[in-house]
Each structure stands twice: as structure tokens, then as C-alpha cells.
Amino acid sequence: MEWLVSLTGAGLVMAALRDLFHTLWHPTRRGGLSRLIMSGLWRASQRVPARKRVAGLVGPLAMVTVVVMWACTIILGWAIIYWPHMPEAFSFGSGLKPAQHADLLDALYVSLVTIATLGLGDIVPTEDWLRIVAPLEALLGFALLTATVTWVLEIYPALARRRVLAIRLALLRRADPSAHQMDGPLGASLLESVATEVVRVRVDFTQYAEAYYFHDDQNHAPLASSVGYAAELAQRGQAAARPDVRLAATILAGALEALATVLDEQFLHTGGTPVEVFAAYEADHGRSLS
Template identity: 70%
Template sequence: MEWLVSLVGVGLVLAVLRDLFHTLWHPTRHGGISRFVMTSMWRLARRSRLRPRMLGLVGPLAMVTVVGLWAVIIILGWAIIYWPHMPGAFTLTPGSRAAQQPALLDSVYLSLVTVATLGLGDITPGEGWLRLASPLEALVGFALLTATVSWVLEIYPALTRRRVLAIRLALLHRSAPTTEHIDSVAGAALLDGLATEVVRVRIDFTQYAEAYYFHDGEDHSSLAAVLGYAVALARQGQAARRPDVRLAGDLLAGALDDLATILDQRFLHLDGTTTEVFAAYAADHDRKVTQP
């Protein structure tokens, strides 16, 4: 029975490690806990009366919540591993009151001290397998800290790339380039550059799915609001006379279709056209599509 309880703790720890792997390091980023928390908080914010303000807080708060859940589950998982063997399989320092406390409380205390790598030493494992398990928990705690820092350092550059593309499209829309502007060497370079940036954003949504739940603030920096204009630019390029501009227009249109497919499959589940998906994306982020 003692080993069955410990195996429950092992299962909890492995579940968090799996979620860490899929959220931070797996190319498709299918994290279970993180995706559930972010999706739930996003839906709650959309139903709130303070929707614009709440949507802006979802991304950062959801990341903090996910990291907190990872830490709590790891601590509880290791505590459950220790619990059936407490205090008999551990050595207590002279004068320690640990043996006078409930075994579960001592187990949580030991787990918290170990995962934080404090190493106070008032409770130390005595049996051989526990002497191996305890340092392993410290390694897991260090991995959690490293993973949290890596997650933050990865997600915000992805948001920057998305907002840069949005602002560029907004500036182009304000400039209102004519058919003559697009049907030129500079127009071909412009459309090709936009296609490259759209592909980068598409990859970001694949590898950093959490970025979807970050609200972009103002309309001019919101990709959800200006993607409709990118579609119009692609069509304008496809209708040009110059073959290089038509090719660049085809590239941009293909990149936008690919981005719409990712948004639809992973977040919106609309099964619609590119225009319909982008309109749903804008509505989900409380934005209106910019008209050509």
C-alpha cells in the first residue's frame, strides 16, 4: 500500500514534466495543463463586463498561473512520494519537532525545502532509494526555474514579431498604396517581405501557442485587426501585370492561407475560408477587421 501511494506521487510529477516538455520544448507545443488554463482564462475574460481590460491581462496572468500550478503539483507529488515513509525512513536532527507533526505536513515541508534547493538538513532521507530521490527533486526544481525563464524569454520575442507585422500593415493601410505602387519592383519586394513575416508569425503560433492568448492592445498593433488588409494586398499583387509581383502576391496569399489554417485548427475550429477565419480571429480578440 505504501508503494501505491508513492506511485501516485510519481504520476503527478511525471504529468507535470510531460506538460513542461510539450509546452516549452516540443515543436507543436501541445501542453495539457498550460493550454487548459489559458483557454479557460481567455473564455472567462471574454465573458467579463470588463472585457477589454481583462483580455489584456489574460496572457501574463495565465503564464503565472501555469507556473504556479506546475510548482504546486511537483511539490505535492514529491510530498506524496515521501508521505508513506515518513518519519521511519528519514533521519531527524536532534531536537527537531518534525516527528511530532503530522506525517503529511512533514512531507510537504521536506518537498518544499528540497525543490527550492534550500537543503536545511533537519530532515534527511535515510533509506538508499530516498537518498537518490531527494536530489532528483532538487534537479526538477532547478529545471522548473530554468523552464520558466526560458518560457518568458521565448514568448515575448514572438509577440514582438507579431506586433511589428501588425504595425507595418497598419502603416501600409494608412499610406494607401495604389496599383501602380504595387505593380513595381518595390511592390514585389514589399509583398515578398510581408510573406516572410507572415510565415514567421505562423511558426510562432505553432511553437508558442500561448501567444494567441495575449491581447495586442491598440488596433494599429493588433494583427487580428489588420490581417484583412494583408489579404487585400495579396489579391492586388496577384492581379498585377509584372510576373514578379504576381509571384510575390501568390507567396503572400499562400502564407496567409497557411496562417489561417493554423489559427482555425488550433484555436478557432471554424472550418471556414481564410477571410472567415481572420474575421473570427478579430472577433475573438475584440477587434474589427480593417477594411481595404
């Protein structure tokens, strides 16, 4: 029975590690529990009356919540591993009575002290296998901290690339290039560069799906409100006389279609055309905050 309880704790630890791996390091970057938490907070924020004021907090709060979930699951799992073997498999410092420190709370204390690498030494394992397992928890705590910092450092460059594209499209819409300007070398270069940035954003949504749950600043042209103009540029370019402009416009149209596919498959689930997907994206991010 003791080993069955310990195996249950090990299962919790493995579940947290699996979710962490799929969220941060798996090629698809699709964590199960972490995605549920993020999407749940996103949907909950849409029901808040003052959503515009809390919108910017959803993404950071979702990441913090996921990290806390990982940490709590790992701490609880390791505590359940220790619990059945207390107090006989542990050595207690002077002033502590082993019979009074054998419940789950004490196991949680040992787990928390170990994962935080505090090394207080008042309760330490004496069984050989526990003396090996306990340092592994400390290493895991260090790995969790490192993974969290890496996650934060990865997500914000992706958000910056998205915002750069959004602002560029907003500036292009304001400049409103003429048909003559589009049907020239400048038009081909412009469409090709926009297509490159769209591809980067599409890759970011694939590799960093949590970026979807970050709101852009509504005062500086969010991508959800400006991506439709990129589709308009592609349509205008495909009607140009120059073959290089038409080619660049076709590439841009393909990049936008790929972006719409990622948005729909991972987040929106409309099953519609790219135009309908971008409209749903704007409703989810842009007009809903107006």
C-alpha cells in the same frame, strides 16, 4: 500499500513533467493541461465586463498560472512519495519528535524545502533510495526555474514579431499604395517582404501557441484587425500585369492561407475559409474589445 501511494506521487510528478515537456520542448508545443488553463482563462476574460482593462493581463497571468500548476503538482507528487515512509525513513533534528511529524503536511514541508534547495537539515532522509531521490527533486526544481525563465525569454520576441507585422500593415493601409505603385518592382518587393513576415508569425503561432493568448495594444493596430489588409494586398497583386508581382502576391496568399489554417486548427475551430477565419480571429481579439 506504502509503495502504491509512493507510485501515485511519482505519477503526479511524471504528469507535470510530461506537460512541461510538451509545452516547452516538444516540436508541436502542445501541452495538455497548460493549454486547458490558458484557453480557460482566455474564455473567462471574455465574460468580464471590464475586459478591455484586464485584456493585457490574460497572457502573463496564464503563464504564471501554468508555472504555479507545474510547481504545485511536482511538490505534491514528491510529498506523496515521502509521506508513506515518514517518520521511520527520515532523521529528525533535535527538538523534533518523529511521531508528531509523520503526516502529509510534514511531507509537503520536506518536499518544498528540497525543491527550493534550502537545505535546512531538520528533516532529512536516511533510507538509501530516498537519499538518491531527494537530490533529484532539487535538480528538478532548478530545471523548472530555468525552463520558466527560458519560456519568458522566448515568448516576448515572438510577440514583438507579431506586433511589427501588425504595425507595418496598418501603415501600409494608411499609405494606401496605388495600383501603379503595386504594379511595379516596389510592389513585388513589398508583397514578398510581407509574405516573409506572415510566415514568421505563422511559425510563432505553431511554436509558441501561448502567444495567441496575449492581447496586442488596441491603440496600435493589433494583428487581428490588420491581417485582413494583407489579404487585400494579395488580391490586388494577383491582378497586376507584371509576373513578378503576381508571383509575390501568390506567395503572400499562400502564407496567409497557412496562417489561417494554424489559427483555425489550434484556436478558433471554425472550419471556414481564410477570410472567415480572420474574421473570427478579429472577433476574438479585436472587435470584442471595442
